[in-house]
Amino acid sequence: MFKKEEDFIENLNQIRRIKTSFVIADKTIKTARNGKDYIEFSLTDKTGQITARMFPNQGANDIYQGIEKKSIYTINGTVDEFPRNSGNFSIKVDSFQKMAKDEYDLDDYIRTSHKDQDELVNEIFLTINEIKNPHLKNLLKAFFCDETFTDEFYNAPSAKIYHHNYLGGLLEHTVEVLMICKKTCEIFPEIDQDLLYTGAILHDIGKLKAYDYDLVTIDISSEGRLLDHLFISCDMVKEKIRDCKIEMPEDLQTQLLHIMLSHHGDVQNGWGSPVNPQTPEAVALHHADNLDAKVRGILQTKQSPKN
Template sequence: MKISDFCIGDLVQGRLVVADATLGKTKGNPPKPYVRLTLTDGSEQVQSMLWDWDEEMSLPAKGLVLDINAKCTEYQGKKQLSNISYMPAEDQSITEFQPHYTEDVEGLFDAAMELIQGFGNTALRELLTYIYQENAEAIMYATSAASIHHMGIGGNLAHSVEVAHICEAISNLFPMSINHDLVVAGALVHDLGKVLTYKMDGPVIEYTKDGELFDHSVLGLVYLNEADCSFSYRYHQVVDLLKHICLSHHGSKEFGAPATPRFIEAYIVSYADGISATLDTLRQANKKAEAEGKEFTDKVFTCNNTRHLRQADIYNILKDSVIEDSEPF
């Protein structure tokens, strides 16, 4: 059962998982309790309003698998489930609802290792080989976010490899100014802290305790410190460069960076990180707008909180002059 397949007016029947349930009260006199129920198929979410809620009842728990019957309606341009009835499913297995950013996590991991093995710098090659091989399963599994961009299994690895390729392209433009190995290595470790920041329980992605207490930029130092120790600190100065890239990749303290970039490679990783995250965010917004038949996307909070023209429309406007094999994402 995929939410993307729902059409306005459809009667839908199937199995979804509770992503969130919040209690509220109407503005009437007297106010009446209701529940805003958010359901997910592991990829997308849809909301349903449970009116006249009995406050003595417990809210549906996150991760609970429900068999539902409802009508797909529209509210403020978004799909909504109305007249919903539901009951807990007999099979509460949530493995099938885990969000996957990509099915080819092993291929992505191989691509990362190929970049690492191409380093001419011995210290960077050995440090990153150790980090990636010692933490292979966790790195392949990690999501890059709970929402917004590169969400789901393999998302963080896909994002890191994207950032590495962007950095590689920039370094090829300025070979005399940029250390290729350092900027690509920085890209591959800049978001390692995401491994410790999030946990996935079926479709529900939440912060870990460490993720709540510490920024992912800081958590990434755990892996760098471990690698530093494993090589008896003989690469300590190189590790410090990687640490700085981790701590500064959000660019400014205004955006949560514990430090600001202090050398060229750190700036490039920061810019490349922003490009990768922004493009994936807009890709998801375009996909949703396409499915809903809209000319513009919904407002994208991380992109000036504005609606964006669909890339498909730009493609069609310029189709007479575009490269034949190019396609809108």
């Protein structure tokens, strides 16, 4: 059964009754001001994500326990806007029913990058070919000539919630950051562009291990929660240098690892960097990454109902 066009999340922007299907990506038990428990859902389809809430008269915990995350359900309820005229839409759920696999078309729920994957991949390979530093070029080739790595990298998401949180999102984010870095080097030609471009391409590779994902849902892995993708990315680089016997001066390796570890900005921001960016390349990568994440996050919000 195909979803109707008006029932995709990107079109839930007016108060009305609905009966349609979504992936229940997440669920939480919360307590209202009146002391009663209610259930909050994160619902997704191929066009976005929206919050939904169910306020049962009783038995909220029993209902909650019976809900299967990462499954597709028919939802009966009302699209509501609160506060009025705020543009913040959510769904008040009256009832729901899990759907059998032969009752839906999976393509209605798979969120993917809308950009041309071949063009994104080509941009990475063109950049690798243009890099003059042989140590950095060999490191990038070791990653991108590895078919197992590239299969994962080209299809992975870049986040669970905030930006590029769909299949192919990591590749899209990486190339967008790379393009911002290239513009930065036009303004500041003194920057070591080979080092910066290598950092841009590799800065988030740890997300391959930091997220568990399938066709319809994304979650943070145990390794991602305990180590964070910044550390994992650096560990993957060090492992590749060692296993592929790549000759790289220690100072160059330190510079590369520094810009990767510090790309979330100053430690005091609390965004995960264990060290402040201290070189021009590190500062440039941080701002390129932050600019792309923030702008893409806002654009995604505008493309879906606020909730």
